[in-house]
Amino acid sequence: xxxxxxxxxxxxxxxxxxxxxxxxxxxxVCHGNICRSAMAQCIMQKLVDDRGLADRFRIxxxxxxxxxxxxxxxxPAARELARHGVxxxxxxxxxxxxxxxxxxxxxxxxxxxxxxxxxxxxGPAPAARVCRLMSFTMRCGDVADPWYTGDFAATYDDVLExxxxxxxxxx
Numbered sequence: 533x534x535x536x537x538x539x540x541x542x543x544x545x546x547x548x549x550x551x552x553x554x555x556x557x558x559x560x561v562c563h564g565n566i567c568r569s570a571m572a573q574c575i576m577q578k579l580v581d582d583r584g585l586a587d588r589f590r591i592x593x594x595x596x597x598x599x600x601x602x603x604x605x606x607x608p609a610a611r612e613l614a615r616h617g618v619x620x621x622x623x624x625x626x627x628x629x630x631x632x633x634x635x636x637x638x639x640x641x642x643x644x645x646x647x648x649x650x651x652x653x654x655g656p657a658p659a660a661r662v663c664r665l666m667s668f669t670m671r672c673g674d675v676a677d678p679w680y681t682g683d684f685a686a687t688y689d690d691v692l693e694x695x696x697x698x699x700x701x702x703x
Contacts, residue, residue: 555590556702557636560665561646565595565625566606567678568642568687571613572665574605575688576695578618585703594628596641596649601625612684616692633658640665640698643674665694668701 558576562569573593580589595601603625605613610620632639633654639662641647650662666673675694678687 553588555588556638557590557660558592558638558640558698558702559628559632559636559660560591560593560640560642561596561628561650562593562642562675563595563597563646563649563677564600564603564679565593565623566600566603567609567684568675568691569593569595570605570623570625571609571688572640572642572691572695573623574613574618574621575691576699577621579695579699583699583703585699588703593623594632595625596628596646596653598627601627606679608682608684609678609687612688616688628653630654630658633660633662636660638663638698638702640694643677665698666690668697669693 560569560572560576570593573591576591580586580591605620605623613620628639628650630653637660639650639654639658639660641650641662641664643664647664654662664672665675675687675690676683678684
């Protein structure tokens with residue numbers, strides 16, 4: 533038997549990756565958790581599901597402020613998601629706390645106001661990587677708040693672009 537052939541065979545039989553790896557936790561955050569971050573949660577979940585990666589991720593969204601705690605996805609946001617075939621996950625807004633800084637791998641926010649709120653809420657050194665959604669794209673700006681702009685289509689496009697880039701990085 534050819535020794536080189538044995539070596540090739542050995543390399544080809546690497547042990548499979550362990551199946552019990554902890555899922556990557558991604559928490560999307562915005563002001564009230566009824567538009568942008570909730571849309572990001574729904575979009576990211578669909579992207580993950582469509583790629584067959586649901587078991588590798590844990591995805592949710594939360595608010596930086598108490599305005600809308602307990603509220604469902606804002607109806608115009610839900611309509612925009614439905615227009616693109618993205619299901620409403622039945623999410624209810626909840627408030628991020630300091631403990632969430634250690635409970636998630638990534639805390640992904642939408643704008644500069646959210647960044648300031650997260651610094652106040654999470655403190656100086658959360659375990660999670662705290663980053664702006666659009667920083668994963670070639671356009672490193674804010675995701676405009678459709679609560680004020682009324683442009684849910686533009687928000688959808690930005691969130692889809694950011695989530696796609698984030699998933700490409702993590703998958």
